[in-house]
Amino acid sequence: MDVLEGVTKGISDLELLDLLTAPDLRPAKHGIRRRDSDLDPLLLAAAAAYGPHVTRNHYAHDFFPAVGDPRSEGAYDWTRFQGETVQARKPRLKYVSRQAPRSQRLKEQGVVVDEEKENGRAKEAADPLRRSDNLPSPTSRAAPPSSAAQSEPPSTPTTVSTPHVASSEVAKPVAEAAEVKCMARTRVPTPHGTVFLHLYHNNRDSKEHLAVVVDPAQLETTNPQIAPPIRSRSLDAVWSDSETEADRITRGAYVGRLSPTSQTPSSPEVHPDITTDVIPSPLIRIHSECFTGETIGSMRCDCGEQLDEAIRQISQPIMLPPTAGRPATIPGRGAVVYLRQEGRGIGLLSKIRAYNLQDLGHDTVTANLMLGHGADERGYEVAAAILRDLGLGTEAGEGVRLLTNNPDKVLALEKEGIRIAERVPMVPRSWQRRRHQHEHGVDEDASGLTMIGGGEVHGEDLDRYLRTKVLRMGHILPLMDDLQP
Numbered sequence: 001m002d003v004l005e006g007v008t009k010g011i012s013d014l015e016l017l018d019l020l021t022a023p024d025l026r027p028a029k030h031g032i033r034r035r036d037s038d039l040d041p042l043l044l045a046a047a048a049a050y051g052p053h054v055t056r057n058h059y060a061h062d063f064f065p066a067v068g069d070p071r072s073e074g075a076y077d078w079t080r081f082q083g084e085t086v087q088a089r090k091p092r093l094k095y096v097s098r099q100a101p102r103s104q105r106l107k108e109q110g111v112v113v114d115e116e117k118e119n120g121r122a123k124e125a126a127d128p129l130r131r132s133d134n135l136p137s138p139t140s141r142a143a144p145p146s147s148a149a150q151s152e153p154p155s156t157p158t159t160v161s162t163p164h165v166a167s168s169e170v171a172k173p174v175a176e177a178a179e180v181k182c183m184a185r186t187r188v189p190t191p192h193g194t195v196f197l198h199l200y201h202n203n204r205d206s207k208e209h210l211a212v213v214v215d216p217a218q219l220e221t222t223n224p225q226i227a228p229p230i231r232s233r234s235l236d237a238v239w240s241d242s243e244t245e246a247d248r249i250t251r252g253a254y255v256g257r258l259s260p261t262s263q264t265p266s267s268p269e270v271h272p273d274i275t276t277d278v279i280p281s282p283l284i285r286i287h288s289e290c291f292t293g294e295t296i297g298s299m300r301c302d303c304g305e306q307l308d309e310a311i312r313q314i315s316q317p318i319m320l321p322p323t324a325g326r327p328a329t330i331p332g333r334g335a336v337v338y339l340r341q342e343g344r345g346i347g348l349l350s351k352i353r354a355y356n357l358q359d360l361g362h363d364t365v366t367a368n369l370m371l372g373h374g375a376d377e378r379g380y381e382v383a384a385a386i387l388r389d390l391g392l393g394t395e396a397g398e399g400v401r402l403l404t405n406n407p408d409k410v411l412a413l414e415k416e417g418i419r420i421a422e423r424v425p426m427v428p429r430s431w432q433r434r435r436h437q438h439e440h441g442v443d444e445d446a447s448g449l450t451m452i453g454g455g456e457v458h459g460e461d462l463d464r465y466l467r468t469k470v471l472r473m474g475h476i477l478p479l480m481d482d483l484q485p
């Protein structure tokens with residue numbers, strides 16, 4: 001080693017690699033014999049390129065109980081592990097640290113530690129765009145300290161030793177309410193008028209849920225807005241002392257219309273909780289992602305049509321009771337909360353498989369159950385948090401009119417504390433047309449109904465899907481059995 005050390009002092013890793021593996025090693029000069037390395041130079045170089053933080057020896061780690069035990073089913077392949085049998089169970093080796101965390105040891109030694117800095121949190125706190133600030137771990141966080149504890153001055157360093165508590169002994173975290181943060185907002189012109197697209201992060205999952213806010217009156221700067229603006233509290237909040245006006249405007253925290261000549265950052269004070277008797281509660285739709293229906297125009301379901309129809313209905317001008325000095329109508333207002341829970345929460349892969357089971361004759365509910373899923377695996381906590389952030393359905397503000405036929409959605413939102421003033425039915429366009437034809441004897445096609453795809457969705461698959469929703473999922477929609485297709 002000493003010889004090598006003398007030889008290699010001051011030369012780079014690459015030169016060393018060259019020295020050990022080159023065919024024309026210069027033994028005479030360095031005084032050492034050439035030896036062919038068993039090691040692949042590329043492997044050596046790759047190993048040298050990694051930093052010291054990478055643990056390379058995982059074979060002794062207890063990743064999964066059966067791994068490495070050739071007697072167990074699924075040995076060496078944890079995906080095949082079927083669980084330990086009672087006979088085969090051997091005492092599990094568990095790594096338990098006997099050392100308290102560094103911060104605690106330093107405290108015990110009387111060293112004052114800036115914990116924020118130690119944990120690198122100071123920067124995170126100042127930068128709300130950092131992911132960890134917006135996406136806490138999917139497991140529940142511990143309940144925040146009580147206000148009394150928060151107001152206590154920092155304790156002086158003490159030498160009293162606190163026993164190190166194993167993580168399993170730490171008090172169980174209290175279930176938290178879903179929290180959301182609007183990361184960005186922008187104006188989007190649509191066939192139904194201008195909407196504001198809001199992108200949210202939350203503390204429940206790592207998905208980017210969205211809110212499509214219809215409130216074009218916010219673009220008007222000349223006429224005073226009669227209804228309270230639908231704006232995100234978390235977006236309009238000041239995120240840090242160092243945030244500039246340009247930062248705020250780039251993430252969409254502005255008022256009025258943004259243009260090269262108009263750039264007015266918003267302030268947290270732009271959220272009056274005004275309620276007025278003359279303006280109907282905003283129309284809201286909680287919509288779940290459906291790639292097939294919304295993107296490729298699948299006619300197995302009416303999801304694409306529902307999304308479009310919701311934005312259309314919300315965008316309709318609102319008639320006001322005639323009063324002197326007030327306009328007869330105001331622009332439509334409301335929102336579509338777009339949740340990334342594809343396939344009623346089972347995901348696209350399972351939904352595609354479910355479609356094949358439906359082709360075999362099973363309905364949408366049975367197909368889900370056959371795949372080991374629930375009929376509906378969705379949750380509405382994040383949707384409720386988004387509505388609260390937009391000041392919709394809150395105790396202080398207005399109630400909402402909810403566009404849905406699904407009674408479970410209404411109950412779930414009410415359970416989350418959302419005030420629902422009215423349920424507004426969502427009647428499929430093809431059923432509206434057929435009822436109209438039946439009642440008026442007019443052969444009317446779907447023109448006149450605006451839709452991104454240019455028409456309504458219809459067909460046997462759709463009718464079967466809608467019937468199942470009514471008959472097996474309790475959706476509130478009059479059936480069309482008596483009418484001709």
Ligand SMILES: Nc1nc2c(ncn2[C@@H]2O[C@H](COP(=O)(O)OP(=O)(O)OP(=O)(O)O)[C@@H](O)[C@H]2O)c(=O)[nH]1
Nearest residue numbers: 287288289290301341342343344351364404405406
């Ligand atoms: N698993 C499964 N999901 C489906 C199927 N067809 C549509 N979906 C999903 O169902 C969801 C659509 O539900 P929503 O539009 O929110 O409607 P809903 O809860 O049924 O009730 P409404 O509010 O009355 O429309 C989307 O996530 C679709 O991907 C299907 O056959 N199987």
